[in-house]
Amino acid sequence: MKNVFGKLTPYNTVIHRLDSRIKMLALIGFMVICFLPYGNYANRFIILGILFAIILVIMAIAKCSFLSFLSNLKSLWFMMIFLLIIFVFVPQAGDTSSYHPIVTFPNGYQIYYEGLFQSLHVFFRLVMMIALTLILTSTTPPMEMTYALEWFLTPLRIIKFPTQVISMTISLALRFIPTLLDEANKIMKAQKSRGVDYEKGFLTKKIKSVTTLIVPLLSSCFSRSDELSLAMNARGYEPYGKRSSYRILKIGRNDIVALIIVFIIVAAFSTMCYFTQNVAGYDNFLHLWFGIGAF
Amino acid sequence: MQVSCNNVTFVYDKKDPNHYDALKDINLEISKGEFVALVGKTGSGKSTLVQTLNALIKPTSGYTKVDYFIVTSDKKLFKEKMKELSEDEVKKNKKLYLLRKKVGLVFQFPEYQLFSVTVLKDVMFGPTNFNLTEEEAKKVSIEALKSVGIDESYFNKSPFELSGGEKRRVAIAGILASDPDILVLDEPTAGLDPDGKKEIMEVIKKVHEKGKTIILVTHDMDVVMNYAKKVVVLNDSKLVKITTPHELFDSDDIEKYSLEIPTLYKFKKLLVKKGYKKDLSNVYDFNSLIEVLGK
Ligand SMILES: Nc1ncnc2c1ncn2[C@@H]1O[C@H](COP(=O)(O)OP(=O)(O)OP(=O)(O)O)[C@@H](O)[C@H]1O
Ligand SMILES: [Mg+2]
Numbered sequence: 242m243k244n245v246f247g248k249l250t251p252y253n254t255v256i257h258r259l260d261s262r263i264k265m266l267a268l269i270g271f272m273v274i275c276f277l278p279y280g281n282y283a284n285r286f287i288i289l290g291i292l293f294a295i296i297l298v299i300m301a302i303a304k305c306s307f308l309s310f311l312s313n314l315k316s317l318w319f320m321m322i323f324l325l326i327i328f329v330f331v332p333q334a335g336d337t338s339s340y341h342p343i344v345t346f347p348n349g350y351q352i353y354y355e356g357l358f359q360s361l362h363v364f365f366r367l368v369m370m371i372a373l374t375l376i377l378t379s380t381t382p383p384m385e386m387t388y389a390l391e392w393f394l395t396p397l398r399i400i401k402f403p404t405q406v407i408s409m410t411i412s413l414a415l416r417f418i419p420t421l422l423d424e425a426n427k428i429m430k431a432q433k434s435r436g437v438d439y440e441k442g443f444l445t446k447k448i449k450s451v452t453t454l455i456v457p458l459l460s461s462c463f464s465r466s467d468e469l470s471l472a473m474n475a476r477g478y479e480p481y482g483k484r485s486s487y488r489i490l491k492i493g494r495n496d497i498v499a500l501i502i503v504f505i506i507v508a509a510f511s512t513m514c515y516f517t518q519n520v521a522g523y524d525n526f527l528h529l530w531f532g533i534g535a536f
Numbered sequence: 537m538q539v540s541c542n543n544v545t546f547v548y549d550k551k552d553p554n555h556y557d558a559l560k561d562i563n564l565e566i567s568k569g570e571f572v573a574l575v576g577k578t579g580s581g582k583s584t585l586v587q588t589l590n591a592l593i594k595p596t597s598g599y600t601k602v603d604y605f606i607v608t609s610d611k612k613l614f615k616e617k618m619k620e621l622s623e624d625e626v627k628k629n630k631k632l633y634l635l636r637k638k639v640g641l642v643f644q645f646p647e648y649q650l651f652s653v654t655v656l657k658d659v660m661f662g663p664t665n666f667n668l669t670e671e672e673a674k675k676v677s678i679e680a681l682k683s684v685g686i687d688e689s690y691f692n693k694s695p696f697e698l699s700g701g702e703k704r705r706v707a708i709a710g711i712l713a714s715d716p717d718i719l720v721l722d723e724p725t726a727g728l729d730p731d732g733k734k735e736i737m738e739v740i741k742k743v744h745e746k747g748k749t750i751i752l753v754t755h756d757m758d759v760v761m762n763y764a765k766k767v768v769v770l771n772d773s774k775l776v777k778i779t780t781p782h783e784l785f786d787s788d789d790i791e792k793y794s795l796e797i798p799t800l801y802k803f804k805k806l807l808v809k810k811g812y813k814k815d816l817s818n819v820y821d822f823n824s825l826i827e828v829l830g831k
Contacts, residue, residue: 424648430592431649434641435710436633436665453661456651460696 248309250379256303260496261385262392267503268377271296274510275369280517282358288513289365295506296372303380313371321364328360329353383415388490406480413469421462428457538749539566539589539718543598546584550596558584560773561598566766568717571750573760573781576770577794582753583644585770586720589751590639591632602718604628605635637666640716644723644753646707650695655686655706658695662714673713680713681706684739701732708736718749725756737763757798761785769793782820800825 250257256264271292279288300310329352342351377386391408398404429439432453439450546559559581566572574582587593588600591607599608599617604625606617618626628634643649652658656674659681663673681691684705690698695706708724721740725733737759744750754760760767761781769777769784771793777784784790785801797805804816804825819825 427643428648430587431643431646433592434590434636434643435649435662436636436714438633453651457648461648 248379249382250304250306252304254303254380255495256299256376257380258495259380259499260490260492261381261389262490263492263496263499263503264377264381265386265389265393267499268373270503270507271373272370274507274514275366275373277510277514278518279514282355282362284517285362286358286365288510288517289362289369292510293365293369293372296369296376300372300376303376305376305379309379310372310375313375314368317364317367317371320367321360324360324363325357328363329356384412385488385490387412387415388486388488392490403481405484409480417465420465421458424461425454425458428454537565537601538568538603539751540564540601541585541588541595541598542601544585544588544595544600545597546581546588546593547596548584557773559588559595562770562775564768564775564778566749566751568749569744569747570766571744571764572752572766572768573764574751574753574768574770575755575757575760575793575795580770581773582770583722586641586722586751586753589718589720590636590641592641602635602639605638607635633666637714638716639718639720640711640714642708642711642719642721642724644726645704646711646724647700647703649707649710650703653694654692655695655698656681656691658706659710659713662710666714676715677709677713680709683712683742684709685735701728704728704732705736705739708739712739712743716748718751719743720751720753722753723755724752725754725759733759755796757785757796761798761800769795786817 274292275289279285300307332350337351337353340351340353340355342353343357345351387408390411391404394402394404394407429437432450433439435453437450437453439454442450541562541564544559544562545557547555548558549555562585574585576582584593588595588607589602591605594607594609597608597610597613599606599610599613601607601617604621606614606629608614608617618629621629650658652661656677659677660670660673663676664670668676678688678691682688686702686705686709690702695703698706704724708721711719719740724736724740728736733756740750740752741763752759752764764781767777767779767781767784768775769779776793779787784795785797786804790797800819800822804819808816814828814831816825816828819828
């Protein structure tokens with residue numbers, strides 16, 4: 242369960258030391274280029290493959306555990322099946338005359354290679370998203386992420402948007418995730434002692450056993466937040482007051498270098514996207530140059 | 537033997553690079569109808585040990601045995617032990633809820649396990665899970681609630697409206713209602729006022745008088761002195777002593793285990809220190825103390 246959020250790894254690599262704002266920007270940049278279209282499927286897979294290789298290199302630099310990456314992917318198999326069914330078996334919309342059928346049923350219904358590729362494509366993007374977020378969460382303490390978020394939200398202060406309150410809320414929420422997990426674990430143990438089996442049972446029984454966990458968890462959540470807000474008040478917390486920060490974010494030389502590298506990568510991929518989408522012939526450049534990949 | 541721990545060792549998180557044994561090679565035997573107190577300083581492994589008794593956690597190596605139920609995560613050992621059992625018993629070993637019915641475990645601060653709409657329904661939850669019919673469950677639950685001193689006028693209240701002490705009693709009734717053969721309580725009196733403490737202890741005593749085995753985790757040495765017949769001392773994950781309360785409090789190494797000495801024994805030690813010559817070894821309560829002093 243804890244793995245879902247990605248645990249901070251105890252190393253001190255270049256990526257760990259980078260400014261959290263840069264890392265967030267890089268994350269956004271990479272995600273955007275993940276989702277850009279690059280012409281036909283052969284192109285897309287090649288280009289995304291290059292991108293994935295870059296991401297793997299970053300993972301290696303950040304000493305991300307490849308095992309935890311794989312264990313994150315394990316939960317995706319259901320998604321994959323779902324995608325396959327939707328893309329492959331649901332009839333394609335629009336013009337399918339240029340598509341390549343795998344099989345044609347007697348009644349004229351066709352299943353296309355394109356459907357298969359589409360689902361693989363989406364899946365590939367998801368895998369990369371997970372890799373990217375894993376890199377961020379395993380190299381950045383949650384608190385630094387909230388600082389970064391607060392920094393990004395500062396312009397909104399002009400329109401009187403309470404950025405400090407939002408960032409305080411987020412950091413508190415992050416702070417309480419492990420506590421709540423512990424609590425849930427404790428409650429589950431107590432209910433198991435009363436004969437609840439969380440693994441077995443049919444739907445109605447499952448719903449019942451989940452309520453035995455959710456109700457106490459919610460009730461303790463509320464009482465906890467009550468206590469917390471009282472404690473904060475007692476210590477003079479003033480949401481709209483001017484506050485200083487224990488940690489001051491500072492851009493160093495490494496950060497600038499990283500920013501430039503990210504910029505170059507994003508620019509390169511955007512260019513590829515531009516060419517493959519708008520310049521005639523390039524949407525199929527592999528075919529053009531190497532005579533392969535007619536898809 | 538009704539309960540036995542055999543070379544029980546337990547590690548919480550094996551993947552954690554600096555993991556340690558929360559239990560180290562524990563050997564312990566408890567027969568039917570005993571009243572055992574489990575003591576030791578904070579973090580010595582008491583709660584961990586009692587959770588192995590109803591398979592909420594399974595010993596990393598070694599095994600606990602409750603009647604014919606074997607609890608261990610060592611698969612080879614488990615298979616070996618299964619060979620010694622009859623076919624019927626092996627079958628029962630697969631049904632964890634049978635073990636959980638046999639061993640009723642009341643957790644530290646059990647009030648967080650309440651979730652039902654009414655007090656009565658909450659107490660009925662355990663027995664219905666253990667396959668009692670609605671009627672039977674209701675009957676035993678009303679009995680259990682009355683035995684812990686919850687008045688009938690409370691039965692239809694929401695458990696969330698009760699005071700802390702009342703919640704605690706309802707939670708204990710929730711375990712008692714399943715009529716376990718072995719009642720395990722993890723610090724049932726923590727945070728209660730003296731009256732509440734006494735009442736809960738009297739309830740436990742009554743259950744014991746019905747011939748049930750009681751295993752009580754506590755930091756309260758007065759409780760140990762007044763109720764337990766046997767004391768098990770844990771220290772730094774190891775079992776260091778199995779003795780009677782009288783012997784434990786009279787011995788000199790009690791301070792080594794960071795246990796508090798009950799008032800009577802403190803007084804006895806003070807008398808000896810100040811030069812009192814008569815033999816005090818038979819003094820185990822205030823009556824016998826007065827007798828000796830008056831001679
Ligand atoms: N869920 C858990 N995950 C990891 N470690 C744990 C967990 N629960 C307990 N521990 C560790 O195991 C050791 C024994 O804990 P345990 O709860 O059994 O102590 P205890 O004797 O019950 O203490 P207390 O008197 O405070 O209740 C402690 O060092 C504790 O940090
Ligand atoms: Mg404990």
